[in-house]
Amino acid sequence: MVDSTQEENAPASGTEKRPSSWLSKSLLAAAALVLVVGGVWLLHLSSGWGVKIAGIGEHPVTPSAVSDGAIQVRGESVNHLRAYVDGRPVSVHVGQGHAEIRPEDLADGRHELRISVPSVIPLLGDRSFTEQFTVDGTAPQLATEKSLSSESFDAPVTVSGTAEGAARVTVAGNPVPLDKSGKFTTSMQQPPATIPVVASDRAGNRTAVDVTVNVTHPGMRAVHMTGHAWTSDQLREPVLQMAREGKIDTVELDIKDESGEIPYDSQVPLANKIGADKGYYDARKVIDKLHSMGVRVVGRLVAFKDPILAEASWQSGHRERVVQTAGGGAYNGGYGNFSFTNFANPAVRQYNIDIAAEAAALGFDDILYDYVRRPDGNIDSMRFAGLESAPGESIASFLQQTRERIREHDTFLGACVFGITVTRPESVGQNIPMMAEHLDYVAPMIYPSHWGPGEYGVANPNREPYKIVHRSLQDWREAVRGTNTQVFPWLQDFSLGVAYGPEEVKAQITASRDNGIDSFLLWSPACRYTTAALSARP
Template sequence: MVDPTPENSDDNETSASEHNEERDSGPSRQRRGRRASLGKIAMTVGGLLLVVGGIWVTNLLTAQRPAVRGLPDHPLTPAAVTEGDVRVETDSPEKVRASIDGNTVPVRVRDGTALLRPSELSEGSHELRVELPSGALPWNRTLTESFEVDASPPELRLPETVNSESFSDPVTISGTAEGASRVTIGGKEVPLDGSGRFSRELGDPAASVTVEAADRAGNTTSTEVRVEVDHPGMRAVHMTGLAWSSDQLREPVLRMARQGLIDTVELDIKDESGEVQYDSAVPLAERIGADKGYYDARRAIDRLHDMGVRVVGRLVAFKDPVLAEAAWKAGNRDQVVRTASGGPYNGGYGDYSFTNFANPTVRDYNIDIAAEAARLGFDDVLYDYVRRPDGDRSGMRFAGLEKTPSESIAGFLRQSRERLREHGTYLGASVFGITVTRPESVGQNIPKIAEYVDYVAPMIYPSHWGPGEYDVADPNNEPYKIVRRSLRDWRGTVDGTGSEVIPWLQDFSLGVHYGPGKVSAQIAATKDNGIDSFLLWSPSCDYTQAALSAAP
């Protein structure tokens, strides 16, 4: 056979190739080149778009999601909204714009957070609208939140006082708290039933117990419940420390106690001279030389208690020449009542006479002595001179006084009662007889004082009333009338406070001779007012036994 392939086949292939090259020349080859260039450009642009898109997606994924904080699902108090509790967390806090109910809200940036500071809002429903950049998106993002404002605190209903027969008996505090979600009594949360009722028994209550109710918004209502312990009453006579150390004066008093004519003796703790009558361990009393040790307090108390006789300690509070002079000379002049020109107030009492009841050191000094007396075994502490000096108030200066004198003095008694209650000791306050109608005359507001003492002891001595008081022409000569009428006023004034009235009666002569008849007339007038207690005062500590024997 003859091979069909031409001998010059290689030449033919070459010719074909050359022919193709010739054919690709010209417009066709130019078009293919352009397509290739466009493809390369497309690939480049696509790559760039992928990179940009990747960055955009990355930014979108990593950007902080904006959120409104501080709007819980329960109502808020107006203060919680206005004081910056509502905030927006975002990467761009400075760009946050906000409005509530269509009104623009100021925005403050702090620590990378946008704090909303609207003006005070009314109770009811509100809508918050927040606009802010949304990261890589070309438009703003809007957030809306609805919330409630509640400005009404819960309503507490419970008694102002609860009574107990002794300091050791438990008391129960009960009441209702309308609108409350939480109630605490003495700092301890108590359960609420479906009607808002609550109750707690206190085994060792303080003189006053705080009850607080709160709602879900955070509105609170707080009140104090006073725990009143019934005073056992007294038929008492007063004795100074020096009188108690005298057999001649002490024995007649002990004889009256044995005969049942009296059941209480009042002994001076600190008197109007500023001297602490027994040997005190209170550091300030020792430092200023106030402790004198005229009698052995514990021995006297034990002796009287063994006889079944109660012991009341008389503590003169703010008339204290010893402390006043020591403080003044040491440069502690804020502890002393001063004149308008800055000197020590005299007022007829002496240059260093009255200490400043508003001064913390003065207050603590007296309370420390009272607490010491309670530890020694005194059954009561009865403050005297728990007042400012009498006279024109404008001529006196009380450094640190932020309230009225009567409010400050009531606060001092409240502090004292809290300390004494720890020891199961009663607290009383001796007060001017006229303060029942003239509370600011010496800073003794009786209704306010009565809230913080177990009893008030008005000094209603007939010789101290002016003619015509209570329509009594001559009070000093008509002791029954003036005592009966004034005590009626006193009982009405303390009514509802939980405090009792135990009057000071006169067993001394001042202008008119006072014998058994006039002394016993005062005791009878006291009893006719439904008061079985009294304290007799004799500056000489020499008492009219016949008056006590004749008394009802």
């Protein structure tokens, strides 16, 4: 018989533990779910916090910098990000570990960049980041004198001006202080021929001005001598006598002539290699002798009419150094084969600059370029390998290179130019205002015999030397106005169609003086000069 009381009071197996076990499992499951969801949410958040935007901040940026990829996004989520500027989608260029945002044509002012980063769980949506930035494409306004005048090579010069909108100004690479109104001033001891002045703002916009430093030339009353003429007693002694009598104060002597020969004892390696160095005279001895007499010495350097360099270059495969025809042959143009070298070629330019620098170091007071031009004639019939600008610009930059180099030796730079280029600058690539920025003087060849009938209203210029010289020099003075560059004309001391004697030569000198120009150079192909046309300085 079973005891009913005991049966009722006896607990069923396991009934007391069931509620506790179920609750524990439920709580564990809920906790796990919270951890998973929280982890996913944190992962969603962290995918955004891992993104970093670079390239924009407290400083403005230029439009070009922005379009070139200055704004970069770095992080693990950049592969699928989207970018918007001012609400409009912009292109994104993805690289390794970063993306570049490249909006185009942004106007100056404030802009908003929004980056949308995809979530690892699509249901949670994308994460967006917004940053403000400023675009500034306006360069500072830099105002300074482009040409300064100095009394000597050793005298200091003062560079001053204003730089509106600039955060920084450098003069010759050195920072100078700006006051609150944007003004700056600095003094330079022994300045170079060209002083670069650069104004920049916080965005990186720059405005640059090259300030040329002109040292006042003492002037000259000169005659021309070839290298061969100087070695001739019959031609040299009359010139020295003119100097003793005070009728001239300068001798202009060839240091590279129209044939490409270098008549002095040059040590320029390329000159020796191509056989241009002839050593007809000892440069130091000539200079020392003339300087002991109080006579200045100008080295005439024929630049781009150079048959020796041209032919050597052509034969050695450097045809880019030679002016070519439209068909690719060596340009003749009536000057002879291999007559003109290419003024745009770096090797040709360097060769001439090296000769100029060597002559300056030897003691020549001036370097006077001749044939610093392209050949005359139709430019469409010529090819200049490597020319990336107008001929006039290229030639002016060549003069700037030369001037900077020879200024180290306190040497002046001049250039012989065609008389007609004052009104026809592209006839041979001689843009006078451009050239004048990098010259101490221009020497226009205004020989009366070289003008056509009716020029400057003169019916027969060759028979009216005073009129043609006087009238043409008025244009020349105007062409260099404001540059501190002087005009020293070449005058005619030879007969061509009309016999020239003391009166004709003297008429040209008087015409120059009546224009306020007391300097001149006389040209005689035979190097024989009309002494009676000259008088000693008072």
